[in-house]
Amino acid sequence: MKYLCLICAEKVMEQMPRADADKHFEEYREFTDAIRRSGHYVGCNRLLPPDAASTVRVRDGRISVTDGPWVETKEQLGGYYLIEARDLNEAIQVAARIPGARFGCVEVRPVAEDLQTVRALGFDTQASTC
Amino acid sequence: MVFPDSSSETEQRALTAAVRSKLEEIYRTDSRRVFATLIRLLGDFDLAEEALHDAFRAALEQWPEQGMPTNPRAWLVSTGRFRAVDALRRRARFDFVEDLDDRPDPASEGGGEMDSLADSVGDDRLRLIFTCCHPILSPEAQIALTLREVCGLTTEEIARAFLAAPPTVAQRIVRAKARIRDARIPYAVPTRAELPDRLDSVLRVIYLVFSEGYSASAGDSLTRAELSAEAIRLGRLLSEQLPEPESIGLLALMLIQESRRAARTTPAGDLVLLDEQDRSQWRHDLIAEGTALVEHALACSPAGPYALQAAIAAVHAEAPTAAATDWAQIVGLYDLLLQRYPSPVVELNRAVALAMRDGLAAGLAVIDAILTRGELADYHLAHAARADLCRRLGRNDEARAAYRRALALTRQRPEQRFLKRRLAALGP
Numbered sequence A: 001m002k003y004l005c006l007i008c009a010e011k012v013m014e015q016m017p018r019a020d021a022d023k024h025f026e027e028y029r030e031f032t033d034a035i036r037r038s039g040h041y042v043g044c045n046r047l048l049p050p051d052a053a054s055t056v057r058v059r060d061g062r063i064s065v066t067d068g069p070w071v072e073t074k075e076q077l078g079g080y081y082l083i084e085a086r087d088l089n090e091a092i093q094v095a096a097r098i099p100g101a102r103f104g105c106v107e108v109r110p111v112a113e114d115l116q117t118v119r120a121l122g123f124d125t126q127a128s129t130c
Numbered sequence B: 001m002v003f004p005d006s007s008s009e010t011e012q013r014a015l016t017a018a019v020r021s022k023l024e025e026i027y028r029t030d031s032r033r034v035f036a037t038l039i040r041l042l043g044d045f046d047l048a049e050e051a052l053h054d055a056f057r058a059a060l061e062q063w064p065e066q067g068m069p070t071n072p073r074a075w076l077v078s079t080g081r082f083r084a085v086d087a088l089r090r091r092a093r094f095d096f097v098e099d100l101d102d103r104p105d106p107a108s109e110g111g112g113e114m115d116s117l118a119d120s121v122g123d124d125r126l127r128l129i130f131t132c133c134h135p136i137l138s139p140e141a142q143i144a145l146t147l148r149e150v151c152g153l154t155t156e157e158i159a160r161a162f163l164a165a166p167p168t169v170a171q172r173i174v175r176a177k178a179r180i181r182d183a184r185i186p187y188a189v190p191t192r193a194e195l196p197d198r199l200d201s202v203l204r205v206i207y208l209v210f211s212e213g214y215s216a217s218a219g220d221s222l223t224r225a226e227l228s229a230e231a232i233r234l235g236r237l238l239s240e241q242l243p244e245p246e247s248i249g250l251l252a253l254m255l256i257q258e259s260r261r262a263a264r265t266t267p268a269g270d271l272v273l274l275d276e277q278d279r280s281q282w283r284h285d286l287i288a289e290g291t292a293l294v295e296h297a298l299a300c301s302p303a304g305p306y307a308l309q310a311a312i313a314a315v316h317a318e319a320p321t322a323a324a325t326d327w328a329q330i331v332g333l334y335d336l337l338l339q340r341y342p343s344p345v346v347e348l349n350r351a352v353a354l355a356m357r358d359g360l361a362a363g364l365a366v367i368d369a370i371l372t373r374g375e376l377a378d379y380h381l382a383h384a385a386r387a388d389l390c391r392r393l394g395r396n397d398e399a400r401a402a403y404r405r406a407l408a409l410t411r412q413r414p415e416q417r418f419l420k421r422r423l424a425a426l427g428p
Helices: A018-038 A088-096 A115-120 B010-042 B045-066 B072-091 B111-119 B121-132 B139-150 B155-161 B166-182 B195-214 B225-241 B245-258 B284-298 B305-318 B327-340 B344-358 B360-373 B380-392 B396-409 B413-425
Strands: A002-009 A041-046 A054-059 A062-067 A076-084 A105-110
Touching: A002 A088, A018 A041, A018 A076, A018 B045, A018 B072, A076 A088, A088 A105, A088 B045, A088 B155, A088 B166, B010 B045, B010 B072, B010 B121, B010 B139, B045 B072, B045 B166, B121 B139, B121 B195, B121 B225, B139 B155, B139 B166, B139 B195, B139 B225, B155 B166, B195 B225, B195 B245, B225 B245, B245 B284, B245 B305, B284 B305, B305 B327, B327 B344, B344 B360, B344 B380, B360 B380, B380 B396, B380 B413, B396 B413
Parallel strands: none
Antiparallel strands: A002 A076, A002 A105, A041 A076, A054 A062
16 A cells, blocks of 8 residues: 655655754764665655745636645645555555654645546556556 | 676676566565574674675676576575675664674585574574564554564555555554664573463464454455455464464464455445345355364363454354354353453454344343443444344334434544444334
8 A cells, every 4th residue: 555654744854953863864864775775665855845835726717826835834844755565554654754754743644545546647548656 | 585687798688688587586585584584693683684685686686697506595595695694794884883794605514504594594594573563563554564574564554554654654663673782682482481472473473364354443444354354374384383272263263364355345346245245255165264274272171362353253154045054152252251351342253143042132232231231332243243232123213312422433434434324214
């Protein structure tokens, strides 16, 4: 099964002192390397800070755009890992090793794999879901 | 376990595919044993799980080139252990990890250690069951942990079987593991002195898993065969590794109950009571195995509760027809059970047997006495049993009232359908 691990923290890389950020990047390099080797890795990305976000809505056929993330919270979405795991507990174990889990939190969400979703997203005609 | 596709060249791919299918088979049959040994060697559930994963991963990479090892299980154990130690060492650069094991890769050493690692594998699964069913954990946690760590079910499968949300089950498992770590629960089979209590909790977990698979406490499906099959597998492991009379008694009880699985529901999923079952559908191989085990378990005195319940089940199983049932023997066994292990549910079952031996009115009087005491007032089977005796005595108004009460108390849909049919048959 696939699980999306959403990393949330009060500070993203750009808001950390340079030395702290360097150390944190190194931890992520180690972690990502480890889950690539273990076969859990499916994909990942780091996101730019929330001040780079634009939120888009369409109402009555008109586009409206606002600055910033769609929800303002103290903890910000900083990046994600998409992983493959045997079950939820294995996913939680992998998520617990994400460096950001020690400062912020990681939300683990199972990826929907029901037939309707698979068809709607065209995964039934492609070899891979990612 | 995820088996990724990684090779590129055609020849290599064919070789990898062969190794992969062999590995998938080894994973199915042996991964839980390798895991149990890794827990003993590493002393930690999560570390052992990672090590297991890494060992299979390494096998997929190395076996196509180096060939299959002569003892795959020992290879997986030593490789997993080495990888775990290595991973700890790497992580120690960021965290403080004490007592790093500095030994070299055992896989590169002679075969001596590998053989001794593999020899104790059976005992390791037994140790793991006792750890997972430790009384410090709640019964729910014991069940979830046993099913995941010993049987290899996924969190999602356990959640589905017990109609719980996967995050709830996942949390239960994470907390149980933390509890085991914090309380420093030894990873060992208990000593003789502790054994009776500790074995009780293991037997209870196995029987709960069986019962949930045999007669789900709620929902649509009356039987969930896989859960019962897991319980029987655990029961076999336990009676092989620890042939205590009650381990054997429990296995016998489960086998004889399991023998009736096909006969106890109609193809439409409706309940069929014991006296109405087509006995030719019973699995006589399971009955024979169970009955032989019962005799073995009863030979040890005093007989325990599982052995006695198995003996009762065996008397039913031996009757060629419902009418030929030896009710006197069944009542006698219930008397013994009640005398040594008193419980209102046993009293109720004895009353039903008594009705068959001494007449319906005699049984009904006992059931009414139990219900008056109030202990089983909310137990649907007590009302269903009362209803059944009233119906057969022609006391239809009382039967209807009792069926209605039972109907209001059960959450099992097949049971609800059965009670509704009985109510309808009684007329308005």
